[in-house]
Amino acid sequence: MSQPAPLPLVESLLDAPLPVSGIAWLDAARQQNREAFAAGGLPDTRVEAWKYTALRALAQRRFAHGDAAAATRAVDASTFALPGVEGPRLVFVNGVFRADLSAVGALPAGLTLQPLSHALRGDAEPLRFVLARPALIGDVREAGDAFARVNAASAADGVVLRVAANVKVAAPVQLVFVGAAAEVELAWHLRNVIELGEGAELSLVEQHVSGDGPAQLATLVSDIEVRKGARLHHTLLQSVAVGTNLIRRSSVRLHARAHAMLHVLELGGALVRHDLRAELIGDGARFDTRGVFMPHGRQHIDTQLAIRHQALNTASTSNWRGVANDRARGVFRGAIVVAPGADGSDASLSNKNLLLSPGAEIDTKPELEIYADEVKAAHGATVGQLDERSLFYLRSRGIPLAEARALLTAAFCRAVLDDLPNETLREHLSAMLVAQLPA
Amino acid sequence: MNMLKIENLHARVEGREILKGLSLSVNAGEVHAIMGPNGAGKSTLGNVLSGRDDYEVTAGRVTYNGIDLLALEPEARAAAGVFLAFQYPVEIPGVNNTYFLRAAFNAQRKARGEKELDSMQFLKLVREKLKVMQISDELLHRAVNEGFSGGEKKRNEIFQMAVLEPQLAILDETDSGLDIDALKHVADGVNALRSPDRAFLMITHYQRLLDYVVPDFVHVLADGRIVESGDKSLALKLEEHGYAGLGEGAPA
Numbered sequence: 001m002s003q004p005a006p007l008p009l010v011e012s013l014l015d016a017p018l019p020v021s022g023i024a025w026l027d028a029a030r031q032q033n034r035e036a037f038a039a040g041g042l043p044d045t046r047v048e049a050w051k052y053t054a055l056r057a058l059a060q061r062r063f064a065h066g067d068a069a070a071a072t073r074a075v076d077a078s079t080f081a082l083p084g085v086e087g088p089r090l091v092f093v094n095g096v097f098r099a100d101l102s103a104v105g106a107l108p109a110g111l112t113l114q115p116l117s118h119a120l121r122g123d124a125e126p127l128r129f130v131l132a133r134p135a136l137i138g139d140v141r142e143a144g145d146a147f148a149r150v151n152a153a154s155a156a157d158g159v160v161l162r163v164a165a166n167v168k169v170a171a172p173v174q175l176v177f178v179g180a181a182a183e184v185e186l187a188w189h190l191r192n193v194i195e196l197g198e199g200a201e202l203s204l205v206e207q208h209v210s211g212d213g214p215a216q217l218a219t220l221v222s223d224i225e226v227r228k229g230a231r232l233h234h235t236l237l238q239s240v241a242v243g244t245n246l247i248r249r250s251s252v253r254l255h256a257r258a259h260a261m262l263h264v265l266e267l268g269g270a271l272v273r274h275d276l277r278a279e280l281i282g283d284g285a286r287f288d289t290r291g292v293f294m295p296h297g298r299q300h301i302d303t304q305l306a307i308r309h310q311a312l313n314t315a316s317t318s319n320w321r322g323v324a325n326d327r328a329r330g331v332f333r334g335a336i337v338v339a340p341g342a343d344g345s346d347a348s349l350s351n352k353n354l355l356l357s358p359g360a361e362i363d364t365k366p367e368l369e370i371y372a373d374e375v376k377a378a379h380g381a382t383v384g385q386l387d388e389r390s391l392f393y394l395r396s397r398g399i400p401l402a403e404a405r406a407l408l409t410a411a412f413c414r415a416v417l418d419d420l421p422n423e424t425l426r427e428h429l430s431a432m433l434v435a436q437l438p439a
Numbered sequence: 440m441n442m443l444k445i446e447n448l449h450a451r452v453e454g455r456e457i458l459k460g461l462s463l464s465v466n467a468g469e470v471h472a473i474m475g476p477n478g479a480g481k482s483t484l485g486n487v488l489s490g491r492d493d494y495e496v497t498a499g500r501v502t503y504n505g506i507d508l509l510a511l512e513p514e515a516r517a518a519a520g521v522f523l524a525f526q527y528p529v530e531i532p533g534v535n536n537t538y539f540l541r542a543a544f545n546a547q548r549k550a551r552g553e554k555e556l557d558s559m560q561f562l563k564l565v566r567e568k569l570k571v572m573q574i575s576d577e578l579l580h581r582a583v584n585e586g587f588s589g590g591e592k593k594r595n596e597i598f599q600m601a602v603l604e605p606q607l608a609i610l611d612e613t614d615s616g617l618d619i620d621a622l623k624h625v626a627d628g629v630n631a632l633r634s635p636d637r638a639f640l641m642i643t644h645y646q647r648l649l650d651y652v653v654p655d656f657v658h659v660l661a662d663g664r665i666v667e668s669g670d671k672s673l674a675l676k677l678e679e680h681g682y683a684g685l686g687e688g689a690p691a
Contacts, residue, residue, distance in 0.1 A: 387529075388492065389529050390529050390531050392491055392492065392513060392529075393529040393531070394531075394539070394543070395512070395513040395514045395517070396489050396490070396491075396513050396514075396517055396522075396523050396525075397517055397522075397539075397540075397543035397546075397547075397599065397603065398514050398517035398518050398543045398544075398546045398547035398550065398603070399514060399542055399543050399546045400512075400514045400546060400550075401512070401514065403542070404514075407534060407539075408531070408534070410533075411531065411533030411534045411582075412533065414533050415532070415533055
């Protein structure tokens, strides 16, 4: 039996030299993940989590590993400036930390914010638990975790952010991931580790931007630990260029009475994927997500939300909106599991979608599995067009059809920003949504 | 020249003929009441004049200030000065009432080649209109009609009319569902907007609105046509005798 020829993407990712840390357990973990990726390969659409996101086209491409000029590429700071967000900042360009663009002077007491590459030079042991996680290398035949394995093997840098117990960080912390146009098509990878200590509070803004130019493939894996009674407000703004393929996994663990609220705007990219996983492992933990994805042109934006209620009286709410235009495709999967013993949990999930053109497609799949008692759960998903009665009402007042459509679409999306606490930021993001709409 | 001239108008909705040869002329400064039983075609008339999609005009014509009204898109009719106060105003969550009204106001001005107002100028105008209409500015901060009571919705329609200052205002059962206090408020608003340059077409099922907004003409619409026309005494006659036995005074 002959082996099929290796896919160009897999080949180019396997060709990349592994980063060397000199830390035995880390180098071993990287090697193991590399081997797991080589053995498992890429998932195809028979893998449930990749059913609506085919990698066929991407798999035919090659990406050069890393960018030797990343440290000196000119990046205009206005591309990531956000009103209402003027605090500590870490900036990475093509996977490389840029001290010149970052703002880490005079950090408030109790806040640790540094690139992973620096953290590993100090005491790397506290990072061992997350960076050498065996789950990704367990069953090599399972291809679903392919990009997480690539990331675990190849990411040499990323964010290390810690808030000490009971510290409330006042100013929002900004994490910026820039893809700067290079001479060739590039792949780069970043690994982020974020932890809020017991009773800590943090507002976090995560941004993904990129410039026009040769295509890129970026993978980012983030682990977010929210300890007992801690509170996290996390805003994720993705507005990369149409040539950027962006594959991310964010895993959030919530301890007792911890609360995380996440607002997500997915506006750009070529093939964009976000696996967002939350585990509510402590009694009374709460997880709220609000998100909007707006693919247009030939973009493909896929969000896989998975929430596990594993403790008593945990709560989650998820409110997501999708708007697809032209020949774009949106994918949303919202899977909620209430595990045995998570009695008294309360989970709700809603995903409403608008199709603005006959060539656009949105696939949405809410899933609910309940194995506990006294659970309140609600979920629903819709795909539709703009309401004709509302359109006529606006037109009858003199608002032209195109403007009326834009106004209704913006209102449809803005609902997810309603409870964003930073008002200046909320106004700005709302304006970004409007700017994204077809004229 | 009549401001509005409807000639032999036939219209169908969902394949069913509702208007069957309706003719009517309206001049500037006049208030016309259109009365009639349920299903006579009253709301269809308002919807056809404002350009709603689902209504198909199969015969006849409508001339507004000398132009063919039916050839215009709904937004162009609005810019030309036609306003429909909806029987069932639509709730639009997420769109702020003031923002909506300014978008409409400026879109109309732009279409007419006039200068648009900035938000400060517009707010000043809105405050003046609020005073005239005796409406609380709390209404402005809410989403369009969302969670409004029936009375608030109707008053919001009249308020929009006050801001947009149409030449031809069509009120589609604006009185329905209102208690007597709300009815008086709405009527006061309409009366405040009466002027020699403006005409009103008040579509109503009941006579009671006409106690507060006194019409110059009353028409009875039955089975898709105007079957009787007269002055305000006709409304009183209808109140007394009902819509039965209509048609004796019908125009040929």
